[in-house]
Amino acid sequence: MKLEGKVAIVTGGGQGIGEGIVRCLADDGADVAVVDLNGDTAAKVADEVKAMGRRSHAIQSDVTDSEQIDQAVQEIIDTFGQIDILVNDVGGGVRAKRPQARPPGTRQTFVDIDEDVWDRTFELNAKTQFLMCRAVVPHFLKQGSGKIVNIGSRLAVIPDPQLFTYCVTKAAVVHFTSLLATELAPHNINVNCVCPGDVLTPNIARMFERAIQNNPEAEGKTPADMFLDIAKPRIPMQRLQTPEDMGKATVFLVSEDARNITGQALYVDGGQVMG
Numbered sequence: 001m002k003l004e005g006k007v008a009i010v011t012g013g014g015q016g017i018g019e020g021i022v023r024c025l026a027d028d029g030a031d032v033a034v035v036d037l038n039g040d041t042a043a044k045v046a047d048e049v050k051a052m053g054r055r056s057h058a059i060q061s062d063v064t065d066s067e068q069i070d071q072a073v074q075e076i077i078d079t080f081g082q083i084d085i086l087v088n089d090v091g092g093g094v095r096a097k098r099p100q101a102r103p104p105g106t107r108q109t110f111v112d113i114d115e116d117v118w119d120r121t122f123e124l125n126a127k128t129q130f131l132m133c134r135a136v137v138p139h140f141l142k143q144g145s146g147k148i149v150n151i152g153s154r155l156a157v158i159p160d161p162q163l164f165t166y167c168v169t170k171a172a173v174v175h176f177t178s179l180l181a182t183e184l185a186p187h188n189i190n191v192n193c194v195c196p197g198d199v200l201t202p203n204i205a206r207m208f209e210r211a212i213q214n215n216p217e218a219e220g221k222t223p224a225d226m227f228l229d230i231a232k233p234r235i236p237m238q239r240l241q242t243p244e245d246m247g248k249a250t251v252f253l254v255s256e257d258a259r260n261i262t263g264q265a266l267y268v269d270g271g272q273v274m275g
């Protein structure tokens, strides 16, 4: 039990990679506050943590909003009396409100990028981490210790023009991590980044379920089969990654085993970052 007596916050902990990280932290002894826009999934995951014998608290909060964040952080301090670990998992791609019509078979180019999508992608992937850290770091400074893990992506360093803005925001997450790590290192606060590869999460599974329904040739395949068909050529280890892979990397980085590791991006991507 590396994390007994520690209190962790996981944003986006209600689903997908965040949910896997919550489970792994709890499995190693941490009490966990699950912060998510979706209060129902957050409550379900918090109940699972309690069933594991840990304390847990679900908070419905939009972590793009600094007022909601301040309320959530205060509620966590009031509930647990301390915060030791912050995992910033919230992030993802953002859809255009009015998608542009393009001739069939053509791909998005740089000049097609929608300004609103650019802004909202930065808000979801970069601003959320800035606001959460700004709210929690004063508590870490007061107690003279703390651990932060920001969730990045393999796409922080692997350019994909079809996901242009997302790639830029994830590169920002990696640089944000190293800048913050430099400033906080003398205060015994570690700041690192876990960069996932290809993880079958519920949203991605639903997308592949729809693709299977619309494609008679895909009959009998599972979403995991479909995802691996696409991703395998770029994954040296030839398999998908899991939320638990990200959870185990996070547990290591927030444990005392990693006390002298800070400012790093750990690519948990089956070797994709090697190119």
Ligand SMILES: NC(=O)c1ccc[n+]([C@@H]2O[C@H](COP(=O)([O-])OP(=O)(O)OC[C@H]3O[C@@H](n4cnc5c(N)ncnc54)[C@H](O)[C@@H]3O)[C@@H](O)[C@H]2O)c1
Pocket: 011, 012, 013, 014, 015, 016, 017, 018, 035, 036, 037, 038, 041, 061, 062, 063, 064, 089, 090, 091, 092, 093, 151, 152, 153, 154, 195, 196, 197, 198, 199, 200, 201, 202, 203, 204
């Ligand atoms: N799935 C992958 O293959 C993959 C690969 C690389 C990186 N990532 C990164 O991992 C992280 C998690 O990805 P995922 O696939 O598990 O995502 P997901 O969409 O399955 O889950 C995200 C969770 O965050 C919550 N959320 C969204 N916006 C929020 C907000 N404003 N405030 C609070 N909660 C909010 C959602 O309700 C959801 O529970 C993201 O940062 C993503 O960019 C995912």
